[in-house]
Amino acid sequence: MPEPQYGDPDREYQLSATESDVMVAGGESYNGWTYNGEYPGPEIRAVEGERVRVTIENDLPEETTIHWHGMVLDGDNAMDGVPGVTQTAIEPGEEFVYEFDAEPAGTHWYHSHVGLQLDRELLGPLIIEERNPHIEYDTEATLVLDEYLPTEPRVETSSGTGGGMGGMGGMGGSGFPDAPPAEGTLINGRLPDDPTPVDVEEGSRIRLRLINAAAAATYEIGIGDHELVVTHTDGPAVEPVSVDTLEIGPGERYDAVVEARSPGTWPIRVRPVNKSTSAGRALLDYDQSTGDVTEGEIGSRQLRLSDLHAIDDLDEYRGEPDRTIDLTLSGGMMGGDGDEWTIGGQAYPDADPISIEEGEHVRFRMANRSPMRHPMHLHGHHFVVGDALKDTVIVPGHMGEITIDFVADNPGTWFFHCHHLYHMETGMAREIPYEQ
Ligand SMILES: [Cu+2]
Structure with missing residues (x-):
């Protein structure tokens, strides 16, 4: 040892x-x-x-x-x-x-x-x-979002649509390595019929720490009759932005402050995106509330990547990169890759390392040639995407494109992979080694 x-x-x-x-x-x-x-x-x-x-x-x-x-x-x-x-x-x-x-x-x-x-x-x-902290709040609560999978995990083959768009022309017959269907959505380990209470006092501000720990599901989260003031993503602070809902992919985190201005008991709803799995639920529970849940309304203002503006100075990530690498994300039968997921046409572990040098400003241009979204995660670094500093970002399905910039300032061999566990397990990963 x-x-x-x-x-x-x-x-x-x-x-x-x-x-x-x-x-x-x-x-x-x-x-x-x-x-x-x-x-x-x-x-x-x-x-x-x-x-x-x-x-x-x-x-x-x-x-x-x-x-x-x-x-x-x-x-x-x-x-x-x-x-x-x-x-x-x-x-x-x-x-x-x-x-x-x-x-x-x-x-x-x-x-x-x-x-x-x-x-x-x-x-x-x-x-x-x-x-x-760059924001003020009175209390905090951590919500860990996950899928309920009471069986042994194993790679299955799906139509690659996440269950919600099975009729997409031409893709229905393709086999995509995927997760087994989940039986429900858990918040802090509890199913919706036994929800986690989040206690608040009227007039206070609570900081919610949201972690998507699911292997496969992207969730949309919102609270009945309450706004989410997003303050951080994947750790780093952002300029506070008010929304009704936000989408969070596997591996991503968001912090949001909620102002407790509407006494009662309200649902914190966590809905799987493009999946038939039932939604998860926690309860925002004011002191003095009778405990009767009011469903309330959840508005339609959803957080966009372009709403996120890092507080940190991003100068070192700006300007022309020293190295630009184009990475195509694909898999299943569409790219002729069989039952695997690939980055740049290669499946890990039989994939070349991505070579970069210490000190470089590196740009990855990712293009998704599959119908499924890929939450891509870089170890050992944060990267800039748009105006935000993150470590995991969803590359949208159906020709979605995302560009990230990072600085190679931490020598070692770092993993770069899709945080959809079943995509990673079937090849969607690369090593990025660089020395001092
Ligand atoms: Cu993926």
């Missing part, structure tokens, strides 16, 4: 990855894999700049790792948790010590990066508090 190379950490956590019964709603449970028997896993919390040490004991029958989604791990590529790339996977019965700087601040999460283990519920929130 490797010993940490550093001094005393500011925060220490102990996790045990185990098989355990997961309770999802009034008496319903199934056998899942969890951290410390909890689903979502225990919250890991630190203040930005602190050193965090997490010791994991693997009590599973398979090897495992943990990825710290959102941490840039400056100089700590070996802590990134990608098996066979940044570390040897942790064997059953063994321990591993992760240690990293809590940077950047924000709403992040941690999860297994081995095979389909994420969809066995090996995940939890990782909250890094800002020293000087």
